[in-house]
Amino acid sequence: MSTHPPQPRHRRGSDQPTLAQVAEMAGVSSITASRALNAPERVNDATRQRVLDAMDRLGYVPNLVAGSLASSRSRFIAVIVPSLANTVFIEVIKGLQSTFEAAGYQILLGNTDYDIEREHRLVRTFLGWSCSALVTAGLRHTDACRKLLKGCDRPVMEVMELGDALDLNVGLDHVEAGRAMARHLVDRGYRRPLFVGARLGDDYRAQMRYRGHAEILEAAGMSPTVLELDQLGSLEAGAAGLERARRETPDVDAIHFANDDLASGALLHALRLGIRVPEEVAIAGFNGLPLGQFITPRLTTIQSPRDTIGRLAAQELLQRLEGKRVTRRQHDVGFELLIGDST
Amino acid sequence: MSTHPPQPRHRRGSDQPTLAQVAEMAGVSSITASRALNAPERVNDATRQRVLDAMDRLGYVPNLVAGSLASSRSRFIAVIVPSLANTVFIEVIKGLQSTFEAAGYQILLGNTDYDIEREHRLVRTFLGWSCSALVTAGLRHTDACRKLLKGCDRPVMEVMELGDALDLNVGLDHVEAGRAMARHLVDRGYRRPLFVGARLGDDYRAQMRYRGHAEILEAAGMSPTVLELDQLGSLEAGAAGLERARRETPDVDAIHFANDDLASGALLHALRLGIRVPEEVAIAGFNGLPLGQFITPRLTTIQSPRDTIGRLAAQELLQRLEGKRVTRRQHDVGFELLIGDST
C-alpha cells in the first residue's frame, strides 16, 4: 500500500555544463549567472566578468529550451510558405530572415505545399514551440487554423495579398495588378488578349490577377479567355503555352501570362522560332524577375516588391513584439508596371 | 536571518490548457495523457480516445518546449547556409525540408552571409535549442565552431563539397568538376580559355573549380588565367564579364564561367550582340540551372545534383537519428557534364 521512498533517481539530460555549474565556478548563485547573460546591466561588472570567464572555461552553451520554458517566451518566428520552389516566397523569406536575425530571432520554416491542412498542422507545431509571432503567406486557412491563430495571443502576419486579415497584413492587391496589366494591353490596342496560367487551382493569387484582367476586358467590350496549363510554372511551360495559345486561338494578339517564368519562357521561345514580339504577339508577365528584364526585348511585367514585403512585415512585427502599439494593421506595398518592349 | 515562508507565488506562463487539465478531464493521470499522444500503443484504445476527446474539447496544443526539456530531445534540424540568394542552397534546403518534414522534424534555418563567425554563433544558438542534428554548407568553420560541433554529441552533416569532414559528408568534388570542364574545353580544341568568376573570395567552391581548371590547362601546356568580377553573380555580371573578357584578352576562345548565372547572362548577351557561340567564343558554366538548358544554343555546363544532396543528407541523418550505425560517412553524389551547343 505505502509507497516506499525509492532510491533517488538521476536523470541528467545531456552532459553539457549547466548554469548552476557556471555559477558555482564563479562563486555566485545561478540567477546571477543567468543575469550576467540576459540582463548584464543588473550585474556588477567584475562579477559579470567572472561569470563569463567561467562560461568560457566550461564551454557553457545556454539551454534555450529550459530558458524558454521558464520564461514562456521563445525567440522564434514561424514562417509558413506554400512552396520553396518559387523564387517569390524565397525572397520574402530572405527579407524576413535578414531583419529578424539581426534582432536576435530565429526563423522556423514551414512549407505547406499549397495544402491548408498542412498549414494547420504547422501552426499547431509552431505554437507548441511558443514562437513569438507567426508569418504566413496568404489569407486562406482552414476554420480550425483561423481559430487557432485568432486565439493564440501572438502577432500574426499574413503576407502577399491584401484582404480581410486576422491581425496584420502586408501585401499587394493582385486584382488591381491584373487590372493594371490588362489596361495596359487594352491601351496598346490589343483586341484578343489571352490569359495563360499554370496550375491556377493552386495559385489563387494568379486567379485574382485573372479576375482583374477579366474585369477590364469586359469593361472594354472584349470577352476574357483563360488557358490553363497543367504543368508547373517553368520556362518550358511558358514555351508550350505560347505554342498552344497560337494553335488554339490563332488570332491571339497578346498573351498575359500569370507570371514571369512562363512569360520569359514564351518570350525566349518566340525569339527562337522567329515570331516577332510584340508585332505578331505581345507578351506580358508578373513579378519583375531579373531574367525578364535582361532579355531583349525586355519583358513587360509587374514588379512585385517581394523583398519589401518581407522586410516590412518583419519591421511591423518587431514593433509589435517590442510592445509598441501598431496603428496600421494593413500595408499595401503596391506594385509597378514595368513597360518593356514585349507589348 | 530566517526566511519566513512567503505566500505561495503563482506564475502561469500562458493561459493555454495543459496536459494536466486534459488528464483531469479524461479521468487519467497526466503521463497517460502524454502517452496517448507520444506512445499510443502503450495506451488502451478506449482510454486514448477519451484523452483525445478531452484535448479536442479544451483546444489543447502540446507545449513542445516543455516536452523537449523533459526529454532533452527536440525534433529540430538546424540548417545553416551561407546565402538564401543563391538557388543552389535553396534547392538543397528543399531536399532536406521535404524529407525531414515527412519524418516529423522541423527545420531551423540559419544564414551566415558567408561569415564563419556568424556560423559559429548560429551553431551555438541551435545547439542551445537541443536540435537533433546540424547540417551546414561547407567544410570551413572557425576553430571554436569546429570544437563545438565535434563535442556536441549529435550528428553533424557537412554538405556541398567533399573533404575532411567532422562527421558526415555529402557533396561533390569541385576540383574534379573544374577539371572535367577544362578537359572538355581542351578536348574541343580551345587554346585560350579563361575562367571568369564573381566574388571568388567568398565563393571558395568556385575557387576549387578554378584550381581543377588550372591544373588541366597547365598539364596541357597552357597558362590558366582568371578574371574576377566584383559584382555578385547575376545575368548582368555575366554579360559584363563577356565584354570585359573580350576587351582585355581579345584572343580568348572559350570562357569557363564559375556558374550558370554568369554563363547564361553571357550567352544571352552574346546572342544579342550577334557574337556567334561557340564559333567566336565558347561559353561554359556550372550547376545545370534550367535557364541554361532552355536557351538556344544550349549551355554546356555541369549538372550538380543539389536536390539529391539535400535528400541524401536527410536520409543519412535520419538513419543516424534512428540509431542505425552509419557505415559510410562520406557520399559523393557526383556530377554530370552536360555538353550543350555553346562549346
Added chain:
DNA sequence: TACAACAATGTTAGCGCTAACATGTTAGCG
C-alpha cells in the same frame, strides 16, 4: 496452481532555467 510475462496505468522527481519576491549593502541627503 504457482509463477512468469505482459498490458495498462500511476507516482515521483526532475529537465535547466527564470519570475517573483527577499535581503543585504552602499550611496545620498537633509
Added chain:
DNA sequence: CGCTAACATGTTAGCGCTAACATTGTTGTA
C-alpha cells in the same frame, strides 16, 4: 546620524512535460 533609494545578489518555486520506476490486473503456461 537616521532614513530612503538604488544597487547587487540571493532564495524559492515553479514553467509543462516525460523518464524511471512502481503497481495493479490479466493472461498464458509448465
